[in-house]
Amino acid sequence: MTLLWTDVLILLLLIASIGIAFYLHDKEHIQRPLNKIAHSKVGMVSLVVLMFFLLVGLMDSIHFKSNQDNSNEIISLLDYCATPLREHTEKTYSAPFATTLYSKEMIAKDGSMQWGYPRLVYGGKHLADPEKEQIADILLKAGFGFLLGLALFAGLILLSTGVSYLKHGSVPQFFAMYSVVVTLFIIVVFSTMLGYLSLYYHVLGTDKVGEDVFYQAIKSIRTGLVIGTLTTLIMLPLAILFGILAGFFRGWVDDVIQYLYTTLNSIPGVLLIAASVLMVQVYMANHEAEFTSVIVRADMRLLFLCMILGLTSWTGLCRLLRAETLKLREMEYVLAAQALGVKQHAILLRHILPNVMHIVLISVVLDFSSLVLAEAVLSYINIGVDPTTYSWGNMINGARLEMAREPIVWWSLSAAFVFMFALVLAANLFADVVQDAFDPRRIGNEAVE
Template sequence: MIVLWTDALIFMLVFALLALAFSVRNKEHIKQGLKKIADSNIGMISLVVLLFFVTVGLLDSVHFKSAAKGGEIISLLDQFAAPLKEHVEKTYSSPFSTTLYSKEIISVADDIPQWGYPRLIFGGQHLQDPVTQHIPDILKKLSIAFMKGCLFSSLLVLLILLARFKIQATAAPFFTLSPALCTVFIIILLSYIVVYLSGYYHVFGTDKVGEDVLYQAVKSIRTGLVIGTLTTLVMLPMAIIFGILAGFFRGWVDDVIQYIYTTLNSIPSVLLIAASVLMVQVYMANHESSFTSVVVRSDMRLLFLCLILGVTSWTGLCRLLRAETLKLREMEYVQAAYALGVKQRTILVRHILPNVMHLVIITVVLDFSSLVLAEAVLSYINIGVDPTTYSWGNMINGARLEMAREPIVWWSLSAAFVFMFALVLAANLFADVVQNALDPRAVRND
């Protein structure tokens, strides 16, 4: 098993979240907030969608060397999606097509050269006569996949209902389907249909070098999640420590911290990120012996991009926490702790930090979607992740020239848009629900 830097940080973050959830499981105000989230249909639907993306990202974060592929570093997702990765065509082909997208000189009967569309090597290879069998075969495969997917999804939802019924042990109706369970059913059904059809066709077509676009879009999920989560992991310590210290101690401490984040905000972030990425590239070029694998090189650049984005994005949360701390330090319970001789460190840990955590959680969830979009923009201008890394930004960047072709190649951009739209929309909707559930001001207004 191979543990990359980003893999280690991802699983450290998962374990930290589990430990945090275990430590606050008996906090009454946390229970009330979680109950409000559980009672929100939109919140639970978006949470299910986010958990689906997280599951795919975690599968793609378990790496090992494949003996069957000459020691190549692959992930569990690569192992499961091996047919998609290995079914490479010559060049562009449209979704569900059986031929290439451009005409070439091909040989037909009696080896007579003819101008036409060559057959794909893998897409629709089971068809004897694509002209007459293509559409009926797609409809037949779609109906089979739909029936099998419905059966598989129903069994899984039934297992979830059984588990919930045993845990709750209530007299509630057993077959009550919540919107979250309906979302689970739909996601599993659509996933099964796509997986089944991808065994016979390229569902989202192929790109310029003949690689399956569906495989690229699915592999890009991990990159988006890494950018959104690890950047937050870098940003939070600086934002929390500096923000609370500036608001609590004021004076010269406040002046120094304000000077630091005001100066950092004055530097154009794009220029700072570009300069840092170029420095990383130069370092890796001068130390090639340490980066012999393409996977290791791309992972290191992804890690540094997270570090750079974290260093440049902590100032907003820091300002917010400073303002909240300035208000909290004047509250009666803090002043009472001062009067009783409680140490400043204890006041910070027990009275200030817990009362600003709702702002931290809300900001983290809100910033996640913006960081995912930031990766796409940065990769579009070639200062984001490594070109060999699968990401929606690289897919959009590659689609620039494809959109200028005649006829137009639209499916790479569309696939990146669909996956990114689903992740960002779910994150934004879940952020709104979390904000309403955990913001004390919202609770008082209710």
């Protein structure tokens, strides 16, 4: 097994999340908003979609060296599972479910050279007469993939039900939500159907170098999740520490912190990120011995991009926490703790920090989608992730010239848009539910009622 830097950070973040979940599972003030989220149809449906993306991202974060052909190439578990997609490379563009290239070429036919569409090497190669057999074959394989997905869905339901009965003696609570079951059914069945069809066709076509666009789209999920999560992990400590200190101590501490984030906000973000990325590129160019693998170079640039975005995006949350802390420090229980001689660090940890965590949680969920979109924008202007890294931003950047072709090559841009739209929409919907559940004004009104 080979661990990249981003793999290590993702593993640490996963362990920390599990630990926090175990610590908070019996806290009543946390259970109330969580129960409200659990009873929200929109919240649970969006959570199921996010968990699906997270599962794909985790599969793509387990790396090991492939001994195939003695190449020692570093691949992920997702790469191994999607080996046909990774290896079935065509010559150039081909449309979704096509059996020929997208452009005409001179081909040998009936003993002479003719102008026509060459057959693909892998897409539909099992068909003897594509014009007559293609539609029926696609429908047949889609039906078989549907049955496989149905069997897989039934197995998941039986397994989760059995585990729930052994532990609690009842059916899992989320099964009571019809919308959650339907969403899970659609994801499992549709993913299985596409996966089975991709063994025989390029379901989303191929790009300029003949690489499968469906493979690129699912590989880009990890990049979006890494940008959204690791950047937040870097940004949170700075925002929480400086925001609470500025609001609680005020005076010169507040002045210094305000000067710091005001100065940072005055620097154009794109220019700061561009300068930092160029510095990283110069460093890697001068130390080539430390970055012998393409995937290691790309991973290091991705890590530095997360660090840069984290160091430039903490100011907004810091301002919110400063304002909330200014209000909390004047509350009666804080003044009483100060009058009783409670030490300042104890007041910060016991009274201030727990009462600002709803703002932190809401901001984290809201910032996730904006960071995913930021990666796409930065990659579009060539200051984002490494060009060899699979990302929706790189797909969009590569597709901008394809849109000017005649006939137009639309599937790369469409695939990136659909996958990014699904992830960002699910994150935004879940953020709205979390915001409603953890809003202290709503919680207070419900308690009064």
